[in-house]
Amino acid sequence: MPVLGEPAPDFEAATTNGPLKLSDLKGKWVVLFSHPADFTPVCTTEFIAFSGVAEELKALNVQLIGLSIDSVHSHLAWIRSVKEKMGVEIPFPIIADLDMKVAKKYGMLHPGISDTATIRTVFFIDDKGIMRAMIYYPSSNGRYIPEIIRLVKALQTSDKYGVATPANWQPGDKVVVPAPKNKAEMDKRLSEGYECKDWYLCFKKI
Structure with a gap:
């Protein structure tokens, strides 16, 4: 399998x-x-x-x-x-x-x-x-079939930019910035220009 x-x-x-x-x-x-x-x-x-x-x-x-x-x-x-x-x-x-x-x-x-x-x-x-x-x-x-195309594009986008894609993502939409691994990263991201809903959920355009 x-x-x-x-x-x-x-x-x-x-x-x-x-x-x-x-x-x-x-x-x-x-x-x-x-x-x-x-x-x-x-x-x-x-x-x-x-x-x-x-x-x-x-x-x-x-x-x-x-x-x-x-x-x-x-x-x-x-x-x-x-x-x-x-x-x-x-x-x-x-x-x-x-x-x-x-x-x-x-x-x-x-x-x-x-x-x-x-x-x-x-x-x-x-x-x-x-x-x-x-x-x-x-x-x-x-x-x-459009979901198969969308998923290929999502996977390739994640690989190219080191990001994740949110629910219902389509090419051109904002992507999800990986969650911080420690407090220093958490504090830093708030000043990096991302669109943050909370410390663990931030979006950006690519």
Whole structure:
């Protein structure tokens, strides 16, 4: 099972774009997401939505990768159907995981839902290969794709500026200054020009 703050489990797998090894992607952020099955209605809407933000994610140095417990041939037939019937090209690789090796490494199988289909998970892996965030959804409900974009931007902002982001943060909003570690830091911050609600809660623009 993956753990936040630790290296994401490495894997090598066949995809619709050819062989892929996670560790070869170091230097890029990775958004790895699973779906229950090809040729299913909710999954189709999600793949169309993910395709719509693929270029935005690419501009953020993110490699988007899909996965389900289906074969490469099934994936290829499905994405061809999506292109022919819905006019959408799926530009990112989809992992074929018939032996469930990747699904089991990443805890994508929840027996209370299904023993043979992955739930809807999203894993956020940074450019050093560290697991930074995970979101789980049931098979019945599609993901809200703008939140995935927002979280990538929030994580990258935290890394770049050494800050945190408050609830409902959007790019351009004020960020949270890390809480002081001692009395000297607490006293100093009150004169550093931050917008402070109290000694432990201060905001700033970046």
